[in-house]
Amino acid sequence: MTANKFEIVPEIQRTVALPPKASINAALGANHDIRTGLDELVDNSIDAGSSMVAIILHTRAKRIVQLSIHDDGVGMSKDKLEDVLRLGGHEAHSEKNIGRYGMGLKEGSFSNADETMIVSRVRGQHMVGYQLSKTSFDAGLLSENSCTQVWNTRPDSVKSSSGTSIVWTKLPNVYAGTDDQEAGRFLNRVSEGIRLHLAIRYHRFIEDGRLKLDLYSQVDDMLPISAGPIRGVNPFGYRRSARKQYPLRLTVNGDPEAPGITAHLWTNRSKTDEFNLEGKDELGHQGFYFYDADRLITQGGWSSFRSPHKQWKLARFEVDDPRVIENYLTISPQKGSVRLHESFYSFVKQLRNPDDTSIDFGRVLEDAESVIRASNKKSGKPDPLADTGRGIARSIQEVLWASERTKSADPINVAWGEVGDGGLLELDHSEHLIIINEDFRAHFTHGHVGLNDAPVLKTLLYLLFNHLLSSGRWTGKSASNADLWIAMLNAALEEELDETEKVRKRVGSAFKGESAGF
Incomplete structure (x- = not known):
């Protein structure tokens, strides 16, 4: 049989090395x-x-x-x-x-x-x-x-x-x-x-x-x-999920032993680093989070799987199963992005929750949409507050941030210190500061002192004086309101200290009686 006239059979005379140039x-x-x-x-x-x-x-x-x-x-x-x-x-x-x-x-x-x-x-x-x-x-x-x-x-x-x-x-x-x-x-x-x-x-x-x-x-x-x-920032480090059944494991055909991914739903309007990652995004860093040997490759995004949608901004999918990484995608040489194989699309279509096979990938996106709708409905838009500053625990700050109702004003700080008249507290409007009398610290903290101690007391004072301390002007009305509220708090403190002393004496008397009987 003769060779096809279009077929060229190369004859190699010698091999020439072609190393790359330094450029x-x-x-x-x-x-x-x-x-x-x-x-x-x-x-x-x-x-x-x-x-x-x-x-x-x-x-x-x-x-x-x-x-x-x-x-x-x-x-x-x-x-x-x-x-x-x-x-x-x-x-x-x-x-x-x-x-x-x-x-x-x-x-x-x-x-x-x-x-x-x-x-x-x-x-x-x-x-x-x-x-x-x-x-x-x-x-x-x-x-x-x-x-x-x-x-x-x-x-x-x-x-x-x-x-x-x-x-x-x-x-x-x-x-x-x-x-x-x-x-x-x-x-x-x-x-x-x-x-x-x-x-x-x-x-x-x-x-x-x-x-x-x-x-x-x-x-x-x-x-x-x-x-x-450096403290770790976990893209799935929410305090609570938007739905109690999440996170949800999704595997091929709902088989617990099969390859799969984990679906997460964030709560709406979070201000934490864990949600905003390296920058706030109105689409919420939705999408896939691929891990290779526990190292995070992508911070969300759909990697051309689909287009982002505002209603899915709370949905994140954790993909760390080595079988998925090796069989359904290619990681870029820079390890900052992935290219999805065609088989990845059919893989996602087969995903089901092992405990309820009616729950699939699409159902997760529907849940994400419903969380957004429910959050928008019940958002009554509370009055904006100045941000929390020093002395108030971060967990309290995160609740305020999640509301997205902070106003443009200096943060309100709370600190223990000396109070001139010996009362419970005094205000420093110029420093946006609430000073609580150090003499009463042991009473409110039961001896467990720290930067964020007495969180209930500090939060209540922050809420009470937020408007006064965050307003641009300190008027006569502001001073009168502050004096009245502080006087009422001082009276309440005296009542509380009197009751505490009475309880202490009763306990002491009972203890002496028991000792005498013994």
Whole structure:
């Protein structure tokens, strides 16, 4: 049989190597900002068995001049470090291993630094280090002295005998202007942005104690200062669900052992970080939350599954089953988005609740809509209040935020202190402050003092004096109302103290009688 005239059979004379040009590093460095670039490095630290990761913003005159990240993982030998620094070099992915493509360290670093130093140490071995440059595929082997200098920048929290330190220098994406105020604002935005972003991405690791993340600032050659460990922010960390049967597990055909997802319904008008995540969205960050080896990949969104809808803004779907991750979608190399396979759509159609197979994915969206409708119907729009300030527990603040009825005014603060006339309290209108007499603190707290003690008393006083303290002017009428209300409270306190003393005497007399009988 003769070959088809359109068929070409190639004859290979020799093979020509076509390595990529160094300019590809610029393309690799176009996929991350500082926050997501740090994600890649934290991923590597987790895969290396780290329990502590410290990030340091090195500043000079309020300008970020260097950024470093340090961990207490197992470290890397010279051979392993060289392999990791090659494009595509990485360990095989597993359910416990976040790394997938061997691109993260390079992409995250090249996006944020023209030069990167990596120093690593395996327990019992000498440290080894390299410098990467965005303009070359070559890596510069660091001297022992340079490795030691990098290692000595590690804060006390990661003073271990093994681990890895990465230093970004020559940062192209930071403020370099002459306005000191703008430099300070930029520094604060970056610092808080990093803190919140990592708190969300790694909330599972933080909450169960597997990982401690700490953000430091270091001014010139001073010691780094920590703002405290990063607290996890759980996208499903509501105090109560909008419907008592939620969260709901949905699995293929309602089989408890089959792959599935978990459906959540938030309450309406929440103001918490857990609901607003990295920024308030009128659509509520609805949609899928994909996890890979417990690391959050997406913060909501439908990944082209469907278009967002305002009536579904309270619906969130937790997708962390490894069988779903491996079989129905592809995670992007930057691990910040996913591409759904065609099979994912049929997978969702088969989802049912094992306890009630009439409940499917569509039913969850219907429930989300009904919660919105019910919330809007019973929203009588209470009078707006000034926000709560110092001295009032966060849980009380969250209730106020959920109402979405705060007004533009300085927060009302409550504090224990000296009261001139010896009464229960006094007001400081200029400071928007309620001062409760320290002498009565033990009476209201039963000896259990703290920043947010006596929450009922403080909340009632906050509500009573909210309008007076948040008004723009302190008039004669305001002063008269305040004097009357405080006088009534002082009288009530005297009655309460008298009753308390009577009870104490009765109990004391009864105790003496029992002792005499004995």
